[in-house]
Amino acid sequence: MExxxxxxxxxxxxLSDQQPEKSLSPFxxxxxxxxxxxxxxxxxxxxxxxxxxxIFADVIATHSPTASNMYKVEAKADSENWLGTDSSxxxxxxxxxxxxxxxxxxxxxxxxxxxxxxxxxxxxxGYYGGKVDGFIMRITDLMLILPxxxxxxxxxxxxxxxxxxxxxxxxxxxxxxxxTRLIRATFLxxxxxxxxxGARSIGASDFRIIFKHFLPNAxxxxxxxxxxMMATMIIIESALSFIGFGIxxxxxxxxxxxxxxxxxxxxxxxxxxxxxxxxxxxxxxxxINFIGDGLRxxxxxxxxx
Amino acid sequence: MKSSKxxxxxxxxxxxxxxxxxxxxxxxEAGGNNDNxxxxNNDNxxxxxxxxxxxxxxxxxxxxxxxxxxxxYSDAYEANILDFTHEALAKLDENLxxxxxxxxxxxxxxxxxxxxxxxxxxxxxxxGEPFTADDVVFTYNVLMDEDYVAAGGVRTNYVADLxxxxxxxxxxxxxxxxxxxxxxxxxxxxxxxxxHIFGDVPILEMPDYSAxxxxxxxxxxxxxxxxxxxxxxxxxxxxxxxxxQGAPGLAGITWRVIExxxxxxxxxxxxxxxxAEPNGVPAADFDTVDALxxxxxxxxxxxxxxxxxxxxxxxxxxxxxAGVIDPDNWIENEKIADVRVRQAIVYxxxxxxxxxxxxxxxxxxxxxxxxxxxWAFDESAVNPYDYSPETAEExxxxxxxxxxxxxxxxxxxxxxxxxxxxxxxxxxxVRERSAPIIVENLEExxxxxxxxxxxxxxxxxxxxxxxxxxWDMYLAGWSLSAADPDPSALWLSTAPYNYTRWNDPVSxxxxxxxxxxxxxxxxxxxxxxxxxxxxxxxxxxxxxxxYSSDNIYAYNSAIQNVKHYPAxxxxxxxxxxxxx
Numbered sequence: 001m002e003x004x005x006x007x008x009x010x011x012x013x014x015l016s017d018q019q020p021e022k023s024l025s026p027f028x029x030x031x032x033x034x035x036x037x038x039x040x041x042x043x044x045x046x047x048x049x050x051x052x053x054x055i056f057a058d059v060i061a062t063h064s065p066t067a068s069n070m071y072k073v074e075a076k077a078d079s080e081n082w083l084g085t086d087s088s089x090x091x092x093x094x095x096x097x098x099x100x101x102x103x104x105x106x107x108x109x110x111x112x113x114x115x116x117x118x119x120x121x122x123x124x125x126g127y128y129g130g131k132v133d134g135f136i137m138r139i140t141d142l143m144l145i146l147p148x149x150x151x152x153x154x155x156x157x158x159x160x161x162x163x164x165x166x167x168x169x170x171x172x173x174x175x176x177x178x179x180t181r182l183i184r185a186t187f188l189x190x191x192x193x194x195x196x197x198g199a200r201s202i203g204a205s206d207f208r209i210i211f212k213h214f215l216p217n218a219x220x221x222x223x224x225x226x227x228x229m230m231a232t233m234i235i236i237e238s239a240l241s242f243i244g245f246g247i248x249x250x251x252x253x254x255x256x257x258x259x260x261x262x263x264x265x266x267x268x269x270x271x272x273x274x275x276x277x278x279x280x281x282x283x284x285x286x287x288i289n290f291i292g293d294g295l296r297x298x299x300x301x302x303x304x305x
Numbered sequence: 306m307k308s309s310k311x312x313x314x315x316x317x318x319x320x321x322x323x324x325x326x327x328x329x330x331x332x333x334e335a336g337g338n339n340d341n342x343x344x345x346n347n348d349n350x351x352x353x354x355x356x357x358x359x360x361x362x363x364x365x366x367x368x369x370x371x372x373x374x375x376x377x378y379s380d381a382y383e384a385n386i387l388d389f390t391h392e393a394l395a396k397l398d399e400n401l402x403x404x405x406x407x408x409x410x411x412x413x414x415x416x417x418x419x420x421x422x423x424x425x426x427x428x429x430x431x432x433g434e435p436f437t438a439d440d441v442v443f444t445y446n447v448l449m450d451e452d453y454v455a456a457g458g459v460r461t462n463y464v465a466d467l468x469x470x471x472x473x474x475x476x477x478x479x480x481x482x483x484x485x486x487x488x489x490x491x492x493x494x495x496x497x498x499x500x501h502i503f504g505d506v507p508i509l510e511m512p513d514y515s516a517x518x519x520x521x522x523x524x525x526x527x528x529x530x531x532x533x534x535x536x537x538x539x540x541x542x543x544x545x546x547x548x549x550q551g552a553p554g555l556a557g558i559t560w561r562v563i564e565x566x567x568x569x570x571x572x573x574x575x576x577x578x579x580x581a582e583p584n585g586v587p588a589a590d591f592d593t594v595d596a597l598x599x600x601x602x603x604x605x606x607x608x609x610x611x612x613x614x615x616x617x618x619x620x621x622x623x624x625x626x627a628g629v630i631d632p633d634n635w636i637e638n639e640k641i642a643d644v645r646v647r648q649a650i651v652y653x654x655x656x657x658x659x660x661x662x663x664x665x666x667x668x669x670x671x672x673x674x675x676x677x678x679x680w681a682f683d684e685s686a687v688n689p690y691d692y693s694p695e696t697a698e699e700x701x702x703x704x705x706x707x708x709x710x711x712x713x714x715x716x717x718x719x720x721x722x723x724x725x726x727x728x729x730x731x732x733x734x735v736r737e738r739s740a741p742i743i744v745e746n747l748e749e750x751x752x753x754x755x756x757x758x759x760x761x762x763x764x765x766x767x768x769x770x771x772x773x774x775x776w777d778m779y780l781a782g783w784s785l786s787a788a789d790p791d792p793s794a795l796w797l798s799t800a801p802y803n804y805t806r807w808n809d810p811v812s813x814x815x816x817x818x819x820x821x822x823x824x825x826x827x828x829x830x831x832x833x834x835x836x837x838x839x840x841x842x843x844x845x846x847x848x849x850x851x852y853s854s855d856n857i858y859a860y861n862s863a864i865q866n867v868k869h870y871p872a873x874x875x876x877x878x879x880x881x882x883x884x885x
Contacts, residue, residue, distance in 0.1 A: 068742045070655065070662030074589070087589070088738045089662050162758050244731065248758050250741035263566035264573075265590055 030220070033298040040294025046287035050280070054101040063091035065098040066250040077272050084272040086260050088250070095252035096276050102253040103284070106168055107234040113172030114233075115226045118179030123210050125180070126187025133184070140177040148174060152236075156245050167247060171236060179225055186218040220299030227292035231285040238281050254281050358544070358556040359883025361864060363579040364572075366565040367732055367762065368537040374503075374517035375496035375525075376447055377458055381583040381784060385560060387496065388582075388875045389542050390431075391525035394422050394441065395494040399870045403490045407436065407497060407526065413489055417482075417826075420489040424476045428549040430499050431524045438472035443500035445470040445480075452508040455628060459801055462794035463495045487825045491789050499524050528553040528879035538562055554866070554882035565734055569594050578861040581874055583784065585857040587734065588667040594859050603858045603869045606678045609784035610671045610853040611736055613654075613743065615641050616779070617847060618806035620772040632798045632808040640717070640725060640777055647846035648690075649700035653750045654743055655692040660852045663735045663742075668854035673839035674785075674792050676853045678871065680828065681790035686836035687843035697750045714753040724753045729780040730765035736780055739851065754778075769804050780851075790835060791820055796842075807847035815841060 034040060053060060062082065069089040077084045083092035125136040143151075151174050156162060159170075190196060190213075199209050215222075234254075240246040241255025242262075249256060254277040261267050261274030369382035375391050378384065394408040405411075408422040428436035447453055448464045468481045480493050502516045502524050516522045520534040520541075526549070529542035540560040544553040561577065569590040571577045580586050586594050586602070595602050618635035641647060656670045669677055672687040701707075705718030717723040725747075729740040737759060744754045760768070769779055781804065783795065793816055794800055798808045815838035824830045858874050860867060866880040 066741065066745065068662070068745060070658030070742065073662040073665075087663075088742060249738075250745075262564070263587075263590070264570035265593055266566075 027219070030295075030298040034294050037294040037297060039290045043287040043290030043294065046283055047291065050100050050104060050284055050287075053097055054104050057097045057101050061091075061094035061097045063094040065090065065094045065252040067091075068250075074266070074270055074273075076270070083276055084270060086257070086273055087266070090250070090252075092257070092273055092276070095257055096254070096280060099252040099254045099257055099277060100280065100284075102164065102247060102251065103234050103237060103255070103281070106164065106171075106237045106247075106253075107230045107284075107288075110168045110171040110175075110233040110237075111226055111230040113168060114176050114179060114229060115222065117172060117176040119183055119215075119222060121176070122180040122183025123187060123214065126184035126191070127206065127210055127214065136180070137184070140180050143174070143177040149239075152240065153245055156240070162246075162248060164247060164251075167237075171233060175229070175232075175236075179222075179229070182221060182225060183218060186221055187214055190214055190217055220295075224292055224296045224299060227288060227295055231288040231292070234281065234285055234288075254278075358554060359863075360557040360559060361555060361578040361861070361881075361883060362559045362561060362576070363581065364561050364563045364568050364577045365582070366563065366568070366584075368562045369540065370763065371518060371536065372512060373523040373531060374511060374514075375498055376444070376453075376460065377456070377512045377517065379459070382562075385582055386531055386540055386542070387525070388527075389529040389558060389878055390523060390527040390531055391496045391498070392527050393494045393496050394424075395490055396876065397870065397872045398876075399868070401871055403494070406494075411490065411493075417485045417487065417489060419479060419481050420486075420493055421473070421477060421479045422493065424478065425549060426476060428526055429547055430501070430526055431530045431545055432502075433547070434499065434501050436497075436499075436526050437475040438478040439475070440497050440500045441478045442470045442472050443504060444495065444497045447498075447503075447508055447511075448495065450508050454801075456509045457512055460495065462800075463492050465492075465793070467492065485823060487820055488789050488791060497526070529558060532557075548879055550879055553879040555878075558878075572600060572859060572861075573597055575599075575861070578864060580859050582856075584733065584854065586859050588663075588665045588854065588857065591665070591667060591857050594857075599862050600859050601862045601867070603874060604667075605856050605858070605869075605871055605873075606669075606676060607784075607853055607856045608676050608678060608872075609782060610676060611733075611739075611780070611782040611851045613849040613851060614769075614779050614781055614805045615647060615846075615848055616772065616776045616805060617641065618772075618808055619774050619776075620806065625771050630799050630801055630803075632806075635806055635808060638777060640723065643704045643706075644845060645700045645704040646706060647849075648844075649697040649704070649750065650747065650752070651690040651846055651849050652693045652700065653697035653752070654746045654849060654851075656690075656849075656851055657692060659739050659742065663738055664852065664854050667857070668852045671850040671853045672843055673850065674796065674842070675790050675835065675839065676785070679790050681832055681835040681839075683832065683836040683839060686840045690843075694746075694750050701750065701752075708751055713751065714748075715751040722753075724755050725777040726755045726757060726775055727778045728757050728765065728768070728776060729759050730762040731759045732762045733782070735854070736782065740780060770801075772806065790831075792816055792835075792838070793820065805847045807845075809841075809845060809847075811841055812838065812845070 062080075067090065069085065071089070072081070072085050073089040074087055075081055075085045075089075081091050081093065083096065086092055086095070121136050121140075125133040152170060155170050155174070159166060196209065196213055199213050204212075237246055237253060238255030238258065241253050242259050244259070246255050247253050257277040258274050258281075260270070261278075266273055363385075365382050365385055367380075367382050369386055370378070370380045372378045372383055373386060373390075375387055378387060392407050394406060395403045395411070396406045398404040405425075407425060407428060409425045411420055411422045413420045422441070424436070424438060424441075430436055445464060445467065448458070448460060449467060454461060466482045466484055466486050468483045470478065470480050472478050480489065482489065482492075486492060503511060503514070506514050511517060516524060520531045523531045528545055528548045528550070530545050531540065532543040533539075533541040538561070542558040542560070544556050546552040563571065563577070565584075565587055568577065568580050569586060572580060572586075572594060584607075591602070591604075594600055616638050618632075618637055620630070621634050621636065624631060624634055660666065660668045660670055672684075672689060673682070675681040675683075701715060706715040706723065708715050709720050710716060715723060727740070727744060729737065731737055740756060740759070744756045747754050759765075765779075766781070768776070769781060795802045796807070796812065797803065797816055798806075798813055815834065819825065819831050819834040819838065821834075825834075856873075860874070863884045865882045865884055866877070867874050868876045870876050
């Protein structure tokens with residue numbers, strides 16, 4: 001497939017490589033529109049802030065996030081533990097900082113995997129139609145009728161051994177159908193366009209048509225949905241960790257930090273333990289949603305901003 | 306998704322943790338059959354008199370395992386139901402002495418080989434049938450039947466020395482033992498089940514028989530009947546008005562399954578009235594709960610304890626399938642075969658810190674199978690194993706476990722990678738938190754530990770029993786009988802509960818010496834025997850004793866006549882009344 005595609009592309013390198021480049025100017029227009037959206041810019045700054053924290057977690061954290069101090073359990077904030085300690089005597093601040101790493105990693109990679117699966121299957125279904133479409137769409141329907149959380153909980157319960165890679169794979173494996181349908185729908189609407197017919201009539205390969213003509217025109221919806229999906233992934237991680245099905249202790253994630261707050265005593269007396277991770281989740285998800293909304297407006301051709 | 310009841314039940318069942326052992330005697334934690342999910346209707350069919358007598362709500366943090374036949378139940382949550390619905394011939398009083406229950410009196414012959422019980426007149430089962438000596442004979446014959454273990458029963462220690470049980474007349478029953486039995490009353494004080502219900506049921510089918518599982522069909526002699534349940538959520542006990550000691554003072558007791566951490570809040574606002582077995586109120590919440598004006602608290606030391614077991618041997622797969630416990634076939638676990646390694650592990654774990662930090666000081670570090678409250682407790686007999694990472698490192702060096710690759714972790718004496726697998730269950734919050742801390746302690750002295758994902762308690766203990774071959778260390782706990790310290794049921798090499806599969810002839814001999822007649826009638830002799838055994842165990846370290854936590858019971862002060870006994874607060878529940 002790969003080599004075949006190359007052979008087909010090679011004969012006219014100038015034509016094939018130059019033309020899509022020029023047609024990207026709507027993309028630049030979209031970027032210009034996006035940069036004018038103030039909320040989206042705020043979102044970008046917040047996200048960059050958390051990404052920086054995640055990258056430099058080792059430098060910022062004051063303690064090891066997994067080290068327990070049994071003589072200082074559920075402590076209030078002081079000069080040594082800036083946000084107090086949790087019920088196992090671990091430093092909340094360091095866990096919050098390191099938790100950003102896990103939450104963002106899971107959010108980003110789960111999103112990436114989902115996009116890869118979704119775009120691949122969606123393209124195939126939308127482009128080829130017929131039996132391929134029917135087959136892929138039936139699997140999609142099958143996945144969609146299963147309640148998402150039930151499915152995830154069942155898979156996690158069966159697998160038993162959960163680490164970050166497996167966790168990301170599970171989430172991606174269960175959340176691709178929506179994106180697949182979206183890509184398929186976009187492809188179906190593009191299918192009747194003249195330039196597709198043109199490409200087809202000059203004998204371009206399927207591979208080339210998909211990559212050079214369909215995907216660049218579908219990139220708007222893909223980016224917007226991918227961004228919003230990343231926010232969803234972070235929420236899912238937190239939710240699963242909260243009910244004890246996420247990344248197991250002692251690995252710090254924002255979700256399992258919030259679990260501390262499920263006892264009334266902690267809720268009333270130790271806000272340091274659960275409020276900061278809650279805020280961190282809120283801010284990150286909000287920021288990503290702002291960015292996603294900004295992107296949607298930017299890619300909307302009818303937008304007159 | 307919201308409509309999915311199943312989803313809710315699943316999340317509740319899975320995320321609410323399980324654990325801690327049952328009562329009665331040496332019981333394993335949790336377990337039980339969860340496979341049968343027939344939901345019961347939960348219509349409230351309280352009698353009209355419920356307006357006059359009150360109903361109380363009690364909370365436990367895991368759901369009972371759906372086995373309400375006393376012969377086969379296995380977890381502390383099922384015991385919470387059975388303690389109110391069933392009775393035995395005798396029970397423990399506030400001094401941990403035996404007092405009559407279903408039996409009016411008993412008589413032991415001079416050489417302690419026979420015990421004859423005279424039963425109370427007028428005792429009836431919940432369905433109105435009279436309780437007779439035949440029921441006692443039937444119960445013990447099931448325990449002695451060879452199919453009993455195959456059907457999943459584990460209470461064979463009650464009949465270890467039993468030769469025959471016979472009904473002399475409807476109100477007299479005689480137990481005959483093969484040898485002098487110093488624990489005759491204890492052995493005869495197993496919960497009695499009705500012959501007229503189970504008499505025709507083959508023993509192998511008994512655990513799945515409807516009268517063992519369904520609310521409304523569970524028949525006992527106790528003051529309350531299990532009338533309704535919503536599996537995994539609530540269990541309703543209704544007063545049995547023809548109870549032989551008089552109609553109960555409460556109209557009913559409703560058990561709810563509630564996450565441990567939110568119990569104190571519900572107790573405060575009156576949604577629940579009682580937190581008792583197992584473990585009671587979390588230690589961290591004790592001060593808050595104790596300060597509540599309308600709540601009475603009662604703290605007593607638990608006779609059980611939490612431990613980290615070593616899988617010293619594994620049974621072969623064939624033996625597991627056949628349900629055979631034969632030490633001769635066992636396969637030794639090389640990774641922890643060296644006693645110095647096990648001693649090093651005890652030294653490396655800061656157990657006092659676990660008690661101070663996780664239990665907020667409400668517990669004690671333990672070094673033997675006997676808690677402080679037991680007369681067999683002897684502090685001087687055992688090595689206290691005070692936290693000392695230095696001693697641990699010395700012992701490991703001496704045993705040849707040194708770091709040759711320079712990665713910070715020790716290799717085994719042959720220079721191969723040495724990783725100890727470590728499994729733990731969810732449910733008991735303190736125990737769950739202790740696992741990563743223990744790993745941290747062990748890694749400090751260079752032991753590489755693979756802490757595996759926690760399981761629900763049910764599957765965890767199934768795997769403990771089945772001797773999963775890649776297990777090295779696991780967390781678990783025992784609830785021990787307050788009645789007698791005899792450790793045979795837990796620690797004889799052939800005992801099913803010998804989960805560590807410790808095969809040590811010296812230990813077996815010392816355990817048997819403790820119940821050796823006639824010397825064992827002298828408590829000082831027994832105390833010495835158990836001290837010797839504890840000392841031997843302390844040196845061999847088949848498991849790491851972690852801690853024994855305090856039981857913190859709390860209940861609404863409006864409930865009157867609750868007895869504060871060392872063995873718990875469920876005694877004489879028919880006298881409980883609710884002050885309006």
